[in-house]
Amino acid sequence: MPELPEVETIARGLAACLPGRRIVAARLGKTDFVDNPEELARALPGCIVRRVERYGKFLLLRLAAGNGAAGPTLLIHLGMTGQLIPQRADVPRAPHTHVVLSLDDGTEVRYTDLRRFGRMALVADGKLHSILGSLGPDPLQMAPGEFVQRLAARRAMVKALLLDQRTLRGLGNIYADESLWRARIHPARQAARLRRDQLLRLHRSVRAVLSAAIRLGGSSIANYRNAQGEPGLFQLNHRVYHREGRPCPRCRARIRRVIVAGRSSYFCPLCQRRPKGFKR
DNA sequence: CTTACGGCCTGGGTGC
DNA sequence: TGCACCCAGGCCGTAA
Numbered sequence: 499m500p501e502l503p504e505v506e507t508i509a510r511g512l513a514a515c516l517p518g519r520r521i522v523a524a525r526l527g528k529t530d531f532v533d534n535p536e537e538l539a540r541a542l543p544g545c546i547v548r549r550v551e552r553y554g555k556f557l558l559l560r561l562a563a564g565n566g567a568a569g570p571t572l573l574i575h576l577g578m579t580g581q582l583i584p585q586r587a588d589v590p591r592a593p594h595t596h597v598v599l600s601l602d603d604g605t606e607v608r609y610t611d612l613r614r615f616g617r618m619a620l621v622a623d624g625k626l627h628s629i630l631g632s633l634g635p636d637p638l639q640m641a642p643g644e645f646v647q648r649l650a651a652r653r654a655m656v657k658a659l660l661l662d663q664r665t666l667r668g669l670g671n672i673y674a675d676e677s678l679w680r681a682r683i684h685p686a687r688q689a690a691r692l693r694r695d696q697l698l699r700l701h702r703s704v705r706a707v708l709s710a711a712i713r714l715g716g717s718s719i720a721n722y723r724n725a726q727g728e729p730g731l732f733q734l735n736h737r738v739y740h741r742e743g744r745p746c747p748r749c750r751a752r753i754r755r756v757i758v759a760g761r762s763s764y765f766c767p768l769c770q771r772r773p774k775g776f777k778r
Numbered sequence: 779c780t781t782a783c784g785g786c787c788t789g790g791g792t793g794c
Numbered sequence: 795t796g797c798a799c800c801c802a803g804g805c806c807g808t809a810a
Contacts, residue, residue, distance in 0.1 A: 499802075501803095530787090531787095555804095575804085577803070578788095578802055579788090594789095612790080613788045613790095613803095614787075614788065614789095615787065615788075652780085652781095653780080653781075654782085655781095661804095663804085671803075720790090720802090760782085760783070761802090762801085
């Protein structure tokens with residue numbers, strides 16, 4: 499499931515091979531996840547990739563028009579199972595390949611997405627703000643005080659806030675659970691009832707978990723692959739995620755799974771004390 | 779405005 | 795062999 503570390507890994511891989519390349523053809527398969535597919539197929543050929551960036555969980559391919567003038571941005575969200583992998587054109591296409599961008603060096607950037615929960619749109623720079631403007635700060639660039647400020651007055655459950663991209667951008671279920679375990683905070687705690695030192699600890703935990711995950715190329719549970727088609731390694735360092743019934747690495751208590759904020763949430767019942775009134 | 783919750787999208791895996 | 799069901803993440807609508 500691509501969250502911030504996985505998208506960052508993919509963006510770095512693509513940044514090593516895409517900038518300067520001209521798109522010579524765009525072919526679409528199923529397009530129900532593409533915003534205005536006809537326009538996208540018409541406008542992409544001739545564009546040159548200037549830069550590859552990550553914004554939260556979004557990938558941004560910053561394009562230039564053929565004559566070098568500023569162009570639109572290809573905005574890609576990988577959803578749960580989206581993959582964006584450059585390959586030589588003679589390599590057979592994987593199943594569920596729905597977008598193929600042919601480049602001027604004989605390679606193809608291929609978007610495959612088993613579930614098609616991803617999204618793709620070609621957006622003029624002036625309109626980017628309307629899509630990305632509501633997202634919160636990047637956790638890796640966020641000052642501790644700002645993190646505390648965004649959570650301290652909120653009565654929602656802390657995990658719901660970590661997952662809400664308006665609070666901060668880039669966390670998903672894996673890294674929310676891993677961060678809360680590291681900070682010893684139960685996912686169902688009300689953010690407003692956490693002490694300042696707990697919020698500061700959570701901020702440090704989020705940053706430490708994300709940084710370590712980026713260093714290991716992200717987490718591969720089932721489908722995630724980087725831009726070279728390789729899995730990540732951080733799943734080997736998961737402490738609680740997808741580890742129900744296994745011992746907590748700190749205290750050996752059995753990891754439990756409950757539903758919090760509508761999501762499976764893994765936590766240690768001893769290290770992460772449940773709030774009063776939270777059943778199970 | 780804030781929060782909680784249910785439903786929807788899709789298809790692989792699981793269990794009967 | 796077949797098939798119903800669960801689950802995943804993000805988003806949206808609704809209700810309080």
